[in-house]
Amino acid sequence: MKRGLIFIFLWMFVFGFSQSKLTVINEAKGTPIPNAIISCNDKFLGKTDDNGFLEFKSKCKSIQIKAANYFKESAIVEDEMTVTLINTSSKTQSIETVILEDKSDPKALEILRKVNQFFKSNSPQSLDSYTYKSYDKISLDIDQDSISVYTEIFNNNFNLFKKQKAKDSVNDVSARRIFSKSKLFLWERAQEYLYSKKYGEKVNILDNRISGLKQPIYELIALQGNRDKIPEQIKPENRGLYRFYLTDTIEVEGRKNFVIRFREVSYKKNVKRRKFSGYLYIDIDTYGIKKIESISKDKNDGNITSTWIFFNNKWFLSEESVKLRMSRMMMNNTESTENSENHLKKHKNSFGTYAYLSSKYFDYESPIEENQKDFKGYTFTVKNADGKTLQKYRTEPLSDREKNTYFVIDSLGKNTM
Structure with a gap:
């Protein structure tokens, strides 16, 4: 393994x-x-x-x-x-530059202060009890817009890749072959969340499958995103990391929202972590968080979106989507000898690879019948880990590339163990 x-x-x-x-x-x-x-x-x-x-x-x-x-x-x-x-x-860029170098908008900061003030009362855990389910999908893949181009180049150069095994590592060629038909990694997870003020929280892993592995990675099972916690951009202790500006008020799903733009402060020294900018959508009536959109400062670097739904007068996490740039994959053709004119006409042959996360939450119920035996044991309990019941919880069918991932990577895992 x-x-x-x-x-x-x-x-x-x-x-x-x-x-x-x-x-x-x-x-x-x-x-x-x-x-x-x-x-x-x-x-x-x-x-x-x-x-x-x-x-x-x-x-x-x-x-x-x-x-x-x-x-x-x-x-x-x-x-x-x-x-x-x-x-x-x-003029537009000059004005924007002046604003970004200024301090945060006091109106935006006051709204965020109220968001923090009412966060607990807006949280589902202010209810006596509730339950809901989620379906998560994590994968490593080429940018979706590049798949067809990549497959064409790989198929056209497959014989060349086989000849190059003496020069390139077998893993290099194998990874290229995998990407021509499937994703490199896929993990699906279905969960059930139970909460009771009397007994606490219980998370049941209803089913779980990771491509290429017979057993789940239990450290990854504990990853829960922005569920039931204050997002990093809104925490008071992070005020110095961001600049906030109240830009608009709009209606979302029949409710009025403040729109606050945020961005990371520009540091003179290099900062290793990714720098995002984006928007916060704050419900005007409750000061609950409706949506967060984070967009990479560097083009094509990635994006993160979290969306909440108003259920039983509380804000439950409804959906999360993450796309983060990982690395660049090169499809070299080292044996070709091209003149400059042909070289300029050569097909695009490098591809960005990304980590994708998609989470959907559904089947909200509150209140629920509270039974002590349902909350016994560890907070996280794995009920099934063979993937046989995942079809019941998928919010949409697997794509052909996702289906192939289980077949291709599982076969590869058997050969390398």
Whole structure:
């Protein structure tokens, strides 16, 4: 099992150096920007030519683009990239920059103060009892928009990959083969939540299956997202990490909401964790959290969304969706000898890989009949772990790639154990 896990989680480190093509243009005019400086962690990679074009090699996941009289921009490294820069004379960007460097909007902070003040009374655990279920799906895969292109390139170059086994690791070729038909990793989980003021909380794992593993990873079972806890962006102790601005009021599902924009404060020193910006939707009547949208500061880096539903006058978590950039996979064709013209016409051959999380909550009931025996034992109890009953809880059918993941990865796991 350990050998199988090592293969699954270390595959991303074998796809390193690759060649990228970048075009930098003026966002307002659509014209190329020459002499734009491209760097990675303060290391100079090159300058764009008169056509705003630069071809470079780098192991970096993201780059910084800087040009005279333009605002600095960053971007995730892809095989082919087009980055737009905004001129410093842009009134919109100038106003936004002043705002972002200012302190948080006092009105937004007052709303957040009330969100924290009423969080317990808005929480489901202020009820005497309740129950609901959830279905979670976690996977590692190529960006959904790139799947068809990846499959085509892999099929066209499969014979080449077989010839390259002497040069490339077997794991390298195997990982490419897996991605042509399935995801690299898939984990499904169905849970039942029980709560009683008298007996506490109980979480039953109704069913659970992880591709390639016969036993569940119990450390992962305890992951619960924003369920029944104050989100990081709203905690009072994190006020110094974000800037908040009240931007609008809108109606969502028949209820009026404040819309608050937030972003992380820009630090002079490098910060390892991802920087997100996004929006908070706060119910005007109850100051309960309706929705949080977090969007990556760097293009294509990922997004996180949590949504709540108003049930029995409380705010229950309804849905969570996470997409986070993991690494870049390169489909090399080292045996080809192409001239510069053919090289420019070559298909896109590097692909971003992502971790995906999708959680859906349903079957809310409150109050419930409280039976002490239902709350005995550990907080988390695994009732089933073979995946045979997951069909009862799936909120939508598995895709063909997801179905293939169980077959392909489970077969691979047997061969490596």
